[in-house]
Every structure is written in C-alpha cells, then in structure tokens.
Amino acid sequence: MIEDIEISELRNLCQIVKEKYNYDFNNYAMSSFKRRVLRVLEIHKISSTLALIEKIKYDAAFFKVFLNEITVNVTEMFRDPSLWRDLRDKILPNLFSTHETIKIWHAGCSSGEEVYSMCILLKEMGLLHKVKIYATDIDEPILAKAKEGKYTIKNMIDVNEKNYIRLGGIQKLSDYYTETSGGFVKMNPSLVENVVYRSHDLVKSGVFNKFDLILCRNVLIYFNQQLQNDVFKMFHESLFNYSYFIIGSKETLIWSDVASKFIIVNSEEKVFKKVKE
Amino acid sequence: MKLDQVSIDKSQYKAVVIGGSAGSFQIITKILSEINPKFDLPIFMALHRLKHVRNGFIEALALKSNKIIAEPEDKEQIKRGMVYLAPANYHMYIELGNKIALSTEEMLNNSRPSIDLTFDTASYVYKNKIIGIILSGANKDGAWGMKKLKERGGLTIIQDPKDCTIDTMPTAALNITKIDLVLNPDNIVKFLNSLV
Known part of the structure; x- marks a missing residue:
C-alpha cells in the first residue's frame, strides 16, 4: 500500500486533469485532496500516482470514477439538528413573511440527504409547494443517486432518524420512505417534485440564478x-439582498472579501444574511 | 526508556499531538490543569467523542485548564500556546502554511475525528519536530498515525498501559512502532513541562 504522495505528483495529476x-483541483485543500487520491490508488489497486495519471489520460470512463471518488x-439528513430547528422556527418563517415563493440552492448536494431534509421540513410546515429548489454537484453519478433517493436502512436508522x-x-422519518430489498429504502418521490438536480462545478460554473x-x-x-x-x-452574487x-x-467567511456584505444571523449555526450588493 | 534517561534535544520540538479515547478524559484534564501556562507549543488533540454533541466537551475541558482550548474553524491559523480540540463529527488535519483544515470524510476505525488522520497530517507538516502522545482508549485508532509520526522522525510517547483505564490503544501503538517513552500521567505532565 502506498502511504504518501509527493506534492509535485499531485500537481502533475491536477495539470493533466485540467x-x-x-x-x-489545483486549489483544493492539500491534506484532504492527497487523502482522496491515496484512496483511489488503494481502491483500484493502482501502483503509483504516475500510473494513475497515465490511466486518467487515456481512459475517460475511468476519469468519471475518479471524479466520484x-x-x-459523506452526508447525513438533518446534520446539526439545531440548525434545522433554526430554519424551521426562524429563517424560513422570516423569508415567507415577505415572500410568496422562495428559491433555494443546495450547492454541493452530494447524495441528496440534505435536500430531502429540507423538503421534509417544508412539507411539515405546509410550504413545500411554495418552494423551488436547485440541487447541484460536480459529480453526475452522485446527482443521479440524489435524484433516486435510495439510502441504506442502516444509515436511515443509525444517523438520519436520530437527527x-x-x-x-x-x-416518524419512516413515514417518508418505503423499505425496498437488499437493506435499502426509497424516499417518497413526491417530496422532491420541485427539485431541479443539475451539474455544477463551484470552481468554474459560476452564477446561474438568484436565490433567497x-x-x-x-x-x-x-x-x-x-x-x-x-x-x-x-x-454573494447569487443571493438576493436580505437573503440567507x-x-x-465550523466554517467561516469572516476573513473573506465579501465579509462586510453579510451580517451574522446565528454564529453557532453559521447563518449569514446578505445586506449589501 | 525512563524519563530521567532521556537525552533528547528538547528545543527542536514545534508541536504536540495527543490522541485519546475511552478513559482518557481524566488524564487530559490533568495535563491541561498541570501544564505550565508558559508552555508555548501548539497542542492538537484528537479525542473520540459523541458525534452529535457539539457543545459541552470543550467547556468541561476548559474548566481547570491553564491553556486556552478551542475547536478550530476550517483553515484557522495555528497560534503558539493554543490547545486545539478536533470538533465533534469532523476530522482535524494540519495543513502546510500553518493552518488547520477540517473534513467530514468517511470515518476511520469507526471514528470521526480520527486520531490516525490528525497524527498523519501533523507529522507530515512538522516532520521530526513533533511529539505524539497516545493515551487510554478502547480501539486501535492512533497506532497507524503514531507509526507515520515515528517514520518522519517525531518523538513517540504512550501512556503506560499499566496506568490506563483501557490499554488497547497505547498497546496497539506499541505493537506496530517503536515507542520512545512509556510514561505514567505524572511523568507525561513532567515531560511536557520540561520543554518550557
């Protein structure tokens, strides 16, 4: 098993991919990016970074697998339940006090658990029909999974239901899915009727709509x-003024160029409000 | 090796990384309450904790602490003299450029935070200028990270298995890598304070 990769090798890999x-991937955080590459080498039993680069160069189908890995x-439904309470009790009521309908963007939605969380929350508030949701990710196979809404029973019970x-x-969370064979559940498709799933790369795709x-x-x-x-x-550009x-x-934007254009609404849950164009 | 037989250049060290799990809370609070307030290397702590409980742990550790202890935010600048605790449900990585990065990647050894990953990334950045300490715990997390730390020239310390509530974790480290010092809790504190 390869246990380490030189930074120069990662740079070469990024260059070929680009x-x-x-x-x-040049501006991905180094530790996690290196770990992801090591994981690809291990899973596909590739002997070196050089061999990986060669494989990626000539095998477009393998590149899709690489991108996915x-x-x-890794995501969960209702991660940080206190945030979802804040959404239910403050943020969403606040938005609907001034809006008839709202647009939401889940950026980097991965396998879609958070989208279902949002739709369940909105359904319980009686507001699901007043919302248009865009769920995006760089990785198309994971978007297909998100759309499908098929998750393991184990995760549903061990993680999602507890949250x-x-x-x-x-x-009960089980009111929103049916058990299928092989230890999976299928989420109720009517929950995501107003969700558009689309491919979007945060690095290069840019603004495509305006959101609340x-x-x-x-x-x-x-x-x-x-x-x-x-x-x-x-x-910041993708948000309407006074939107969330x-x-x-454990993330922050206080050091960023747009920090002064937001106010902090909830410092524990990292909820910001845009107050300046 | 016994503590009084150690002849190492203590001035070379730039950081300390500590891993602990079941049975380590007591010794962690002991270290924090007895460490010299002037101790100025950053200390990174990866401790197994309930993944859904975000609040309370750091407050409990801070109660008697001589040092400021914080859960870092992603890409936070590392400051001398600080104690950084891996937040619940995140891995904590040390990045080049004197920063901490967080990750929600897959659990490792059924753990997030993973002790292995903090030890691996910290020793990658600090090379031979790091001290790794593995405390009481009930699984083998940390053993692989300790091995990496040793390979990169760091100093390896485990809590004496005889003194551990649960000795699986330090013993796992001892089984796969050379351990420089096997110390009881008093001597761990004594050793750290000798670096001041």
Whole structure:
C-alpha cells in the first residue's frame, strides 16, 4: 500500500486533469485532496500516482470514477439538528413573511440527504409547494443517486432518524420512505417534485440564478482559502439582498472579501444574511 | 526508556499531538490543569467523542485548564500556546502554511475525528519536530498515525498501559512502532513541562 504522495505528483495529476477534462483541483485543500487520491490508488489497486495519471489520460470512463471518488460524498439528513430547528422556527418563517415563493440552492448536494431534509421540513410546515429548489454537484453519478433517493436502512436508522428525532420532527422519518430489498429504502418521490438536480462545478460554473437561501455546508472545507474566497464571491452574487447563506458549523467567511456584505444571523449555526450588493 | 534517561534535544520540538479515547478524559484534564501556562507549543488533540454533541466537551475541558482550548474553524491559523480540540463529527488535519483544515470524510476505525488522520497530517507538516502522545482508549485508532509520526522522525510517547483505564490503544501503538517513552500521567505532565 502506498502511504504518501509527493506534492509535485499531485500537481502533475491536477495539470493533466485540467488539460484533458477541464476540472481544476489545483486549489483544493492539500491534506484532504492527497487523502482522496491515496484512496483511489488503494481502491483500484493502482501502483503509483504516475500510473494513475497515465490511466486518467487515456481512459475517460475511468476519469468519471475518479471524479466520484475524489469528491467527498459523506452526508447525513438533518446534520446539526439545531440548525434545522433554526430554519424551521426562524429563517424560513422570516423569508415567507415577505415572500410568496422562495428559491433555494443546495450547492454541493452530494447524495441528496440534505435536500430531502429540507423538503421534509417544508412539507411539515405546509410550504413545500411554495418552494423551488436547485440541487447541484460536480459529480453526475452522485446527482443521479440524489435524484433516486435510495439510502441504506442502516444509515436511515443509525444517523438520519436520530437527527430527525433530535430536531423534534412531527412525524416518524419512516413515514417518508418505503423499505425496498437488499437493506435499502426509497424516499417518497413526491417530496422532491420541485427539485431541479443539475451539474455544477463551484470552481468554474459560476452564477446561474438568484436565490433567497443558499446552503453549502461542509463543501468548501475541501478548498484552500483562495478558492473559498472566489466561491464566497460567487455565492454573494447569487443571493438576493436580505437573503440567507448557510455554511458548515465550523466554517467561516469572516476573513473573506465579501465579509462586510453579510451580517451574522446565528454564529453557532453559521447563518449569514446578505445586506449589501 | 525512563524519563530521567532521556537525552533528547528538547528545543527542536514545534508541536504536540495527543490522541485519546475511552478513559482518557481524566488524564487530559490533568495535563491541561498541570501544564505550565508558559508552555508555548501548539497542542492538537484528537479525542473520540459523541458525534452529535457539539457543545459541552470543550467547556468541561476548559474548566481547570491553564491553556486556552478551542475547536478550530476550517483553515484557522495555528497560534503558539493554543490547545486545539478536533470538533465533534469532523476530522482535524494540519495543513502546510500553518493552518488547520477540517473534513467530514468517511470515518476511520469507526471514528470521526480520527486520531490516525490528525497524527498523519501533523507529522507530515512538522516532520521530526513533533511529539505524539497516545493515551487510554478502547480501539486501535492512533497506532497507524503514531507509526507515520515515528517514520518522519517525531518523538513517540504512550501512556503506560499499566496506568490506563483501557490499554488497547497505547498497546496497539506499541505493537506496530517503536515507542520512545512509556510514561505514567505524572511523568507525561513532567515531560511536557520540561520543554518550557
């Protein structure tokens, strides 16, 4: 097993990926990016970074697999239940006090658990039909998974249901899915009728719409600060004035170029409000 | 090796990384309450903790602490003299450029935070200028990270398995890598204070 990769090798890898496929990993955070590459080497039993580069160069199908494994697809429903309570009790009521309908963007939605969390929350508030949701990710196979809404029973019970109970949901989480064969569940498809799933690369795709609420939680932690700063600017541009922006509980934008254009609404849950164009 | 037999150049060290799990809370609070307030190397702590409980742990550790202890935010600048605790449900990585990065990647050894990953990334950055300490715990997390730390020239310390509530973790480290010092809690504190 290879236990370490030189930074120069990672640079070479990034260069080939950029030239050949126009994805730019140069400003991904080093430790996690290196770990993802090591993981690809291990899973596919590839002997060296050089061999990986050669494989990526000549095998476009393998590149898709690589992209899927490089991106971190670990997510849960209602992660940080206290944030979801804040959404239910303050943020969403606040938005609907001035809006008839709202647009939400889940940026870097991965396998879609957070999108379902949002739809369940909105359904319980009787507001699901008043919302249009865009769920995006760089990785198309994971978007297909998000759309499908098929998750393991184990995760549903061990993680998601526990979070839902801590949030104080008014149903049972199992009311929103049916068990299928092989230890999986299928989420109720009517929950995501108003969701558009589309491919979007935060590094290069840019602004595509304007939103009242953007959630991008624990996605930018895989980028370095230079890239985080660029993406924060893009999010700022994608928000209407007086709309909300939520990042992960241990992320911050206070050092970024757009910091002065936001106010902190909830410092524990990292809820920001855009107050300046 | 006994503590009084150690002849190492203590001035070379720039950081300390500590891993602990079941049974380590007591010794962690002991270290924090007895460490010389002038101790000015950053200390990184990866401790197994309940993943859904974000609040309370750091407050409990801070109660009797001589040092300021904080859960870092992503890409936070590392400051001398600080104690950094890996936040619940995140891995904590040390990055080049004197920064801390967080990650929600897959659990390792059924753990997030993973002790292995903090030890691996910290020793990658600090090379032979780091001290790794593995305390009481009930699984083998930390053993691989300690091995990496040793390979990169760091100093390896474990809590004496005889003094551990649960000795699986330090014993696992001892089984796969050379351990420089096997110390009881008093001597761990004594050793750290000798670096001041």
